[in-house]
Amino acid sequence: MNMYIPPEYEVVRDTERCIACRVCERQCANEVHSFDADTGKMTADGAKCVNCHRCVCLCPTHALKIVKSDDTYKLNANWDNQTINEIYKQANSGGILLSSMGNPKPYPIFWDKLLVNASQVTNPPIDPLREPMETRLWLGKRAASIERDEKGRLKNTLAPQLKLEVPVMFSAMSYGSISYNAHEALARAAQELGTYYNTGEGGLHRDFYKYGKNTIVQVASGRFGVFKDYLEGAAAIEIKMGQGAKPGIGGHLPGAKISEDVSQTRMIPQGADAISPAPHHDIYSIEDLRQLVMSLKEATNYEKPVIVKVAAVHNAPAIASGIARSGADIIAIDGFRGGTGAAPTRIRDNVGIPIELALAQIDQRLREEGIRDEVSLVVGGSIRSSADVVKAIALGADACYIGTAALLALGCHLCRSCHAGKCNWGIATQQPDLVKRLNPDIGYKRLVNLVGAWKHEIQEMMGGMGINSIEALRGNRLMLRGVGLTERELELLGVRYAGENM
Amino acid sequence: MYIDAYGMESRALNDAVRACGEHSITIAHCIGQRYLGTALSDKALSIEGTPGNALGAYLNGGSIRVHGNVQEATGDTMNSGEIAVFGSAGDATGYAMRGGKIFVEGDVGYRCGIHIKAYRENKPAIVIGGRTGSFLGEYQAGGTIIVLGLHTDGLPIVGNFCGTGMHGGEMYLRTAQVPARLPVQVRAERVAALPEDAAALVREWCALFGREEGELLRCAYLRLTPDSSNPYHQMYVGN
Numbered sequence: 001m002n003m004y005i006p007p008e009y010e011v012v013r014d015t016e017r018c019i020a021c022r023v024c025e026r027q028c029a030n031e032v033h034s035f036d037a038d039t040g041k042m043t044a045d046g047a048k049c050v051n052c053h054r055c056v057c058l059c060p061t062h063a064l065k066i067v068k069s070d071d072t073y074k075l076n077a078n079w080d081n082q083t084i085n086e087i088y089k090q091a092n093s094g095g096i097l098l099s100s101m102g103n104p105k106p107y108p109i110f111w112d113k114l115l116v117n118a119s120q121v122t123n124p125p126i127d128p129l130r131e132p133m134e135t136r137l138w139l140g141k142r143a144a145s146i147e148r149d150e151k152g153r154l155k156n157t158l159a160p161q162l163k164l165e166v167p168v169m170f171s172a173m174s175y176g177s178i179s180y181n182a183h184e185a186l187a188r189a190a191q192e193l194g195t196y197y198n199t200g201e202g203g204l205h206r207d208f209y210k211y212g213k214n215t216i217v218q219v220a221s222g223r224f225g226v227f228k229d230y231l232e233g234a235a236a237i238e239i240k241m242g243q244g245a246k247p248g249i250g251g252h253l254p255g256a257k258i259s260e261d262v263s264q265t266r267m268i269p270q271g272a273d274a275i276s277p278a279p280h281h282d283i284y285s286i287e288d289l290r291q292l293v294m295s296l297k298e299a300t301n302y303e304k305p306v307i308v309k310v311a312a313v314h315n316a317p318a319i320a321s322g323i324a325r326s327g328a329d330i331i332a333i334d335g336f337r338g339g340t341g342a343a344p345t346r347i348r349d350n351v352g353i354p355i356e357l358a359l360a361q362i363d364q365r366l367r368e369e370g371i372r373d374e375v376s377l378v379v380g381g382s383i384r385s386s387a388d389v390v391k392a393i394a395l396g397a398d399a400c401y402i403g404t405a406a407l408l409a410l411g412c413h414l415c416r417s418c419h420a421g422k423c424n425w426g427i428a429t430q431q432p433d434l435v436k437r438l439n440p441d442i443g444y445k446r447l448v449n450l451v452g453a454w455k456h457e458i459q460e461m462m463g464g465m466g467i468n469s470i471e472a473l474r475g476n477r478l479m480l481r482g483v484g485l486t487e488r489e490l491e492l493l494g495v496r497y498a499g500e501n502m
Numbered sequence: 503m504y505i506d507a508y509g510m511e512s513r514a515l516n517d518a519v520r521a522c523g524e525h526s527i528t529i530a531h532c533i534g535q536r537y538l539g540t541a542l543s544d545k546a547l548s549i550e551g552t553p554g555n556a557l558g559a560y561l562n563g564g565s566i567r568v569h570g571n572v573q574e575a576t577g578d579t580m581n582s583g584e585i586a587v588f589g590s591a592g593d594a595t596g597y598a599m600r601g602g603k604i605f606v607e608g609d610v611g612y613r614c615g616i617h618i619k620a621y622r623e624n625k626p627a628i629v630i631g632g633r634t635g636s637f638l639g640e641y642q643a644g645g646t647i648i649v650l651g652l653h654t655d656g657l658p659i660v661g662n663f664c665g666t667g668m669h670g671g672e673m674y675l676r677t678a679q680v681p682a683r684l685p686v687q688v689r690a691e692r693v694a695a696l697p698e699d700a701a702a703l704v705r706e707w708c709a710l711f712g713r714e715e716g717e718l719l720r721c722a723y724l725r726l727t728p729d730s731s732n733p734y735h736q737m738y739v740g741n
Contacts (some may be wrong), residue, residue, distance in 0.1 A: 086741060095739030222617055222641075223598035227581040228541045228562040267600055267621040268643065272670055275641055281616050282575050282594040291536070295559040295578065298516055299541035345741045420740060 003088040006071045008081075009051045011044035017063035018042055024055035024064060029422040029434055052415035054424035086345070097345035100418035100428070102245060102337045102382050102404055105349050110356035110489070111388045114395075115498055117479045118464040126468050128459040134469040135166050135455055135462075136194075139236075139376040139398055140305045140329045159329055160305050162236050164399055165194030166455045167389060167470055170447075171334075171380045171401035172218050172238065172309070174202025176253050176262045176274070177341030177418070179435040182410055182427045185443030187211035192444070193451050198401075199225075201240055201251060201276055203265040209233045216307065219296065221250060222276030224266040228299065236330070237296050238307040239289075241280070244338030244381035247311030247352045251276035252342070257421055259430045286322035293327040305329035307378070312336060312358035313351075317365035324366055324375045331375050332401060333358055338381025339404040341428055342419035355381050356395065360493045363396025363475055372475075386457035395493065396475040409450040410443045478502060503527045512536045512554065519547070534573070539566045543583070555592075558585050561602060574611070577604050582624065586710050590632065599626035599645065603703070606630045607711045609653055612661070613637040620644025620671060629707040636661030639726075643670040648696075648703055650718060651676045658682075665726055673726040674700055680724065693725045 011032060020042050025033040030048045033055060035041075049066065056064045073084055086097055119125045126133065140161035147155045170186045177200065184207075186197040191214045198216040203225020208215070217234040219226050231237060242248070253262075253274040263270040283289050293306050308323045309332035310316070316333065323331050335355025340348065359379050366372040379392050380401030389400050408414065411425040418428035426438030458470070467473050481498040482490050490497060503524045507515050508531040515535045519527055525546055529538070532551030539547050543562035552570045559578040571589035575597055582601040590608035598617040601624030609632035616637065618626045626645035632653035638660045639647050651659040664681040665673065665688040675681070680690045696704060701719055708715040 089739050089741060093739040096737055097741040098738040099741050221598075223579045223600075226560070226579050226598075227600070228543065228560055231541070231560065263621075267624075268619055269621065269670065272643065275643070275667065275669065277641060277667070281613050281637070281640065282578065282597050291555050291575065295537050295540055295556040295575075298513075298537040298556075299560045301520070344738075417740070419738075 002092045005085050005088055007046040007049065007069055009049050009066050010046045010069050011049055011055075012065050012067055013042060013044060014063045014065075015041070017061040019061055019063075021060060023058050023060060027054050027058050027424060029424050029429075029431070050415040050417040050420070051413075052417070052424050053413040098342055098419050099345040099348055099416060100340060100342055101414055101416040102339045103349050104416065107336075107354070110354055110485075110493065111384070111391055113482055113484050113489075114356075114391050114493070114495065115481050115483060116387070116390055116394070116461055116465065117481070119466040123466045125466055126463040128456075128463040131463070131468060133459040133462060134471075135458060137164050137167055137398060137470050138162065139164065139378065141375065142373040143371075160303055162196065162305055162330070163194070164196070166451055167393060167397075167399040167458070168193075168383075168451050168454060169195050169216070169378065169399060169401050170197040170406050171338075171403035172198035172200040172216075172240065172243075173341070173403060173407075174200030174218075174224075174251075174253075175205055175265050176200075176202040176257060176430070178407075178427055179423075179429055179438060180205065180207075180261065181435050181438040181440045181443065182407075183208060184440040185410060185438070185447060186406065187214065188440065188444035189447035189451070190214040192448050195451070196235060198238060199234075201225075202253075202262070203267060204230050204233065205261070205265045218309075219292070220276050221278070221280040222274065224268060224274060224276065227267070231296065231300050231304075234304065236305045236307055237300065238309050238332065239292055239296070239328075240309050241283075241289075242278070242309065242311035242313070242334070243340065244311045244334030244336050244352055244355070245340035246343035246347045247313050247336070248278050249343060249347050250278040257430055262430060286326050289323065289328075290326040297327070307332050309334060311338075312353050312355050312381070314353060316353070316358040317361045320362040320375075320377075321365055321369055321371070324369075324371045328375060330378060330398075331362070332378040332380065333362060334401070335379070335381035339407070340418075355379050355392075357489075357492050359392060359397055360395050360477075360495075364494060367475075386454035386461070389454065390458055390461045390473070391480060393470065393473050394476050394479045395495075396477075398474060405450070406447060409446045410438060505529045507532045507535055507551070510535065512538075516540065519545070532570070539564075558583070561585065563602075571608075577602070580604070580626070588711065593635070596626065596628045599628070600624050601626050603627045603629070603706070605707050605710050606632075608632045609634065611635045613640065615642060615645075615647045616640045618642055618645040618647070618671065627703050629703050631707065631711065631713075633657055633659045634661060636663050637666065638664045639668055639671075639673050640665070641667040641669070642673070642728075645671045646700060646703065647671070647673040648700060648707075649673070649675045650704070650707070652713075665728075668726070668728045669730070670728060672700075674723040675726070676718070676721060676723055678722070678724065681726075684726070687729045689727050689729055691725050691727075693723050695719070696723055 138161040141159040144157040190197040201220035212233040220240040255271045307330040308328040336352030376398040379397045383400045423429040480495045512535040528548045534554040536554035539558045541560040545564045547566045556575045561580040561583045563583045565584045574592040578597045580599045586605045591610045593611035595614045612635035629648045659677045
């Protein structure tokens with residue numbers, strides 16, 4: 001017996017406005033809408049609706065809205081509808097619950113409890129409209145020995161660096177989890193913005209090698225698409241040890257999503273599952289990690305920075321300390337709100353820690369150990385606005401990764417159904433008819449708009465603080481104050497309470 | 503070209519190999535230098551001694567012959583080319599190989615052939631003369647692993663957890679005994695003789711190491727293949 005689960009959302013159609021043009025029907029890959037020839041009217045099956053708002057946005061007469069269903073089980077603060085429905089789904093199927101995008105649960109968001117400083121009277125603010133305001137930065141090892149040649153000139157002993165015009169990069173999303181057009185939009189936007197996008201562990205499509213100077217390629221346990229040209233074509237190489245949305249869990253792209261093109265890019269057979277388990281079975285220690293870092297450097301003649309990406313978990317500071325000693329140039333830390341194309345619900349919603357706390361503690365630990373300059377820190381999961389970026393940098397990050405925010409710019413409405421592969425916005429799908437809905441010419445401009453706007457906002461906030469270089473904001477925790485935080489939280493974040501003096 | 507590796511640091515040795523314009527390079531007195539032959543695509547390396555970890559990582563063509571044993575992660579993410587080891591190999595040999603061939607005269611350690619995968623004309627192959635440690639062919643997604651079992655220490659031809667997560671490719675073990683606790687999705691069947699492509703690999707192994715091929719080609723093998731290339735498709739329910 002399959003227990004009936006009432007739909008979570010209802011499609012409400014204003015029949016006065018509806019002209020039965022059937023746009024909604026054509027736009028919905030979930031087949032929610034249909035036309036009743038007998039009555040000449042549109043009907044909707046809410047049970048199939050994932051609430052992606054595609055029909056709402058495209059309805060020419062704005063006749064549609066999606067509302068939360070008011071159907072409810074007997075109200076219970078412990079057993080809410082969602083919890084009960086999940087039990088029914090598992091009892092029906094015996095399956096592991098699978099979800100997408102970031103953790104939606106109401107855990108505390110520390111970004112929203114941090115406030116940024118501004119200068120008043122003394123140390124005056126700087127007006128970014130008339131003064132230079134530097135958002136350019138470099139990622140990589142800063143610790144370098146001073147050596148001179150026989151003529152006494154300084155030798156360049158600095159390790160390879162990534163140059164960013166803005167402290168925001170696009171985080172790892174593989175071709176397979178997102179579409180060709182989404183990748184093209186990210187790559188072109190990264191190029192125009194002077195930043196980087198990240199291939200994820202899905203290989204690099206032949207068409208995108210031309211964006212190599214703005215591409216970070218990923219190496220994960222399955223090594224999909226990893227070969228000489230892939231490594232050499234990139235600006236930097238990222239070793240994926242973990243992901244914020246699913247720490248301790250690997251990647252699993254079902255065979256059904258492995259189209260001809262995805263198969264070529266990943267260099268794996270079409271239709272067979274692509275399994276990339278959480279453990280790298282050749283890495284059981286920092287020494288083993290060092291071996292992978294160094295073999296990648298060796299393969300690329302020590303010309304590219306190597307990033308090691310880990311999920312923010314309980315022992316993050318000790319893990320980061322180890323990575324900083326592994327030869328890696330950059331550590332990327334992904335918080336527990338980071339997005340994903342598919343993750344077991346229980347892992348996504350219950351494993352890992354907030355990025356704010358992990359970042360503050362990692363920066364602190366690396367400083368205490370005198371190795372902060374051995375690595376740059378990049379944080380993600382989830383950075384939602386320029387204010388989050390400013391706060392992250394003040395807490396100690398060098399730059400941020402954005403994934404969900406970038407997808408929102410491309411049209412994503414956070415329906416959290418990526419795992420179904422029927423994304424009506426042409427992002428998290430490989431169906432050609434859906435993919436073509438995302439126009440990369442428009443998509444890349446929207447990404448450039450978003451990050452460009454953030455850059456202006458970052459400059460405004462920096463100017464307000466009297467800081468004219470983003471690198472002078474890094475780790476400047478006196479620029480932050482906490483509100484609504486406990487003594488312990490303030491201590492972990494390394495910030496004072498609002499109202500406290502320097 | 504001849505390089506005496508005695509006392510050389512890994513990076514200096516690798517730089518010397520990269521800088522060398524000649525096709526054939528002999529490295530003598532190798533003692534543990536890592537990452538030798540990384541991502542090379544057109545050289546013939548001959549190594550005397552014991553190279554360190556990650557020999558021939560990302561190898562993209564050409565050949566590496568080692569007159570001695572090799573350590574861990576030999577041929578990591580190898581794309582094509584050939585590695586021949588006149589001795590035994592350590593753990594994680596051929597990790598995530600996508601193409602090329604690895605021939606080992608003696609035994610290999612744990613986690614050999616994990617994640618090896620095939621892609622179009624690329625069909626990776628690992629042929630082992632002796633026995634293997636545990637976790638042979640874990641997550642194998644393609645390619646061929648052959649274990650000849652010519653070891654004489656009386657231990658099982660493969661260790662524990664052989665073929666865990668295997669979802670493609672095939673293994674041939676020269677034994678009648680099915681490995682203990684084989685996962686449910688892996689099928690074991692006895693084949694009276696090797697199919698031609700596997701037999702060709704055994705012939706190549708014999709030619710390299712100067713062994714008689716007759717006996718190795720005439721006997722029965724245990725063939726391991728996955729039941730399905732989508733072993734986990736029933737595991738999830740959308741939420």
